[in-house]
Amino acid sequence: MTKNLFFLFFFIIIIFLQSPPRIQSQRIPRNISIFILAGQSNMAGRGGVYNDTATNTTVWDGVIPLECRPNPSILRLTAKLKWEVAKEPLHVDIDVNKTNGIGPGMPFADRLFYRFGQVGLVPCSIGGTKLSQWQKGEYLYEETVRRAKAAVASSGGGSYRGILWYQGESDTVDMVDASVYKKRLVKFFSDLRSDLEQPNLPIVQVALATGAGPYLDAVRKAQLKTDLENVYCVDAMGLPLEPDGLHLTTSSQVLLGQMLAKTFVDIPNSAKTTVPLYLPLLVSSLCSLYYLIFFEVLRHTFL
Numbered sequence: 113m114t115k116n117l118f119f120l121f122f123f124i125i126i127i128f129l130q131s132p133p134r135i136q137s138q139r140i141p142r143n144i145s146i147f148i149l150a151g152q153s154n155m156a157g158r159g160g161v162y163n164d165t166a167t168n169t170t171v172w173d174g175v176i177p178l179e180c181r182p183n184p185s186i187l188r189l190t191a192k193l194k195w196e197v198a199k200e201p202l203h204v205d206i207d208v209n210k211t212n213g214i215g216p217g218m219p220f221a222d223r224l225f226y227r228f229g230q231v232g233l234v235p236c237s238i239g240g241t242k243l244s245q246w247q248k249g250e251y252l253y254e255e256t257v258r259r260a261k262a263a264v265a266s267s268g269g270g271s272y273r274g275i276l277w278y279q280g281e282s283d284t285v286d287m288v289d290a291s292v293y294k295k296r297l298v299k300f301f302s303d304l305r306s307d308l309e310q311p312n313l314p315i316v317q318v319a320l321a322t323g324a325g326p327y328l329d330a331v332r333k334a335q336l337k338t339d340l341e342n343v344y345c346v347d348a349m350g351l352p353l354e355p356d357g358l359h360l361t362t363s364s365q366v367l368l369g370q371m372l373a374k375t376f377v378d379i380p381n382s383a384k385t386t387v388p389l390y391l392p393l394l395v396s397s398l399c400s401l402y403y404l405i406f407f408e409v410l411r412h413t414f415l
């Protein structure tokens with residue numbers, strides 16, 4: 113009996129040492145790698161959002177896949193410009209008039225954090241917005257610049273790593289919007305890079321899977337051929353959709369996030385590691401070894 117109690121006691125001590133209680137809720141980042149998430153609903157995330165017929169409102173089903181689980185190495189800049197451990201829905205306090213669900217941000221970061229040590233996501237997307245609303249001088253543009261600068265100012269020596277952009281569904285309705293999409297996009301990307309003082313900041317955008325109107329092909333063509341240096345495109349066409357026919361499902365968003373991550377790491381010099389790759393592996397194997405030895409010793413001492 114006492115042997116078992118001893119065992120339990122040691123076990124609790126070890127658990128305690130492994131995860132000391134956290135006092136402050138705001139995380140202070142160290143050399144964080146910052147990614148800006150901008151666009152409309154499919155970047156904000158509608159995976160798992162459905163119409164609840166009983167209440168006639170849209171609700172999120174709350175299903176969080178493994179790839180989207182919180183991770184202490186993945187932070188999120190809140191609407192109040194504080195860093196916190198990121199959790200779904202990432203845009204909950206940003207796209208406030210809509211019901212947010214799963215988007216591509218978490219599965220993207222899940223594929224990258226071990227390369228950087230710490231990843232900081234800066235959600236800026238608003239559902240139903242047109243590209244004209246993202247031009248320099250407009251509210252969404254200025255808000256994105258403000259949030260991005262606040263992110264870097266509180267990043268503990270960190271830096272911008274890239275921009276993820278998924279927008280354009282609302283520009284497929286009007287022929288003029290669709291025909292000037294490329295021109296507006298090049299201006300938006302160039303202005304944003306210049307205001308962040310990062311003339312060559314990698315941008316990975318998504319070519320539309322769906323559109324609200326008839327000019328989907330015109331917008332997709334602009335996205336697939338943006339002709340700007342260090343701007344890459346991932347095609348979402350064909351990914352499974354929610355019943356509304358406009359939004360990617362939760363599993364489509366996981367896949368999209370992983371496609372974005374793959375494209376990002378393939379960009380030359382984009383993912384230079386601040387922490388050697390073998391370090392997390394070494395630490396985790398040392399921990400396992402330590403546990404094994406510890407329990408062996410306990411077994412011989414008490415049993």
Ligand SMILES: *[C@@H]1O[C@H](CO)[C@@H](O)[C@H](O)[C@H]1NC(C)=O
Nearest residue numbers: 141142143144268269270386
């Ligand atoms: C950030 O990284 C630089 C070099 O990469 C290092 O000198 C500095 O101490 C780091 N800062 C923090 C807060 O870890």
Ligand SMILES: *[C@@H]1O[C@H](CO)[C@@H](O)[C@H](O)[C@H]1NC(C)=O
Nearest residue numbers: 161162163170354355356357
């Ligand atoms: C919810 O219903 C409205 C109309 O009743 C429809 O326009 C919308 O696409 C539906 N949303 C989802 C997520 O199914």
Ligand SMILES: *[C@@H]1O[C@H](CO)[C@@H](O)[C@H](O)[C@H]1NC(C)=O
Nearest residue numbers: 163164165166167168169170
């Ligand atoms: C549900 O809400 C929509 C608008 O949000 C409205 O047009 C529709 O009539 C409502 N349906 C019911 C059954 O109340």
Ligand SMILES: *[C@@H]1O[C@H](CO)[C@@H](O)[C@H](O)[C@H]1NC(C)=O
Nearest residue numbers: 205206207208209210238239
């Ligand atoms: C939400 O709706 C309010 C009231 O219509 C509006 O003032 C505000 O700008 C909207 N916010 C966003 C992020 O869409």
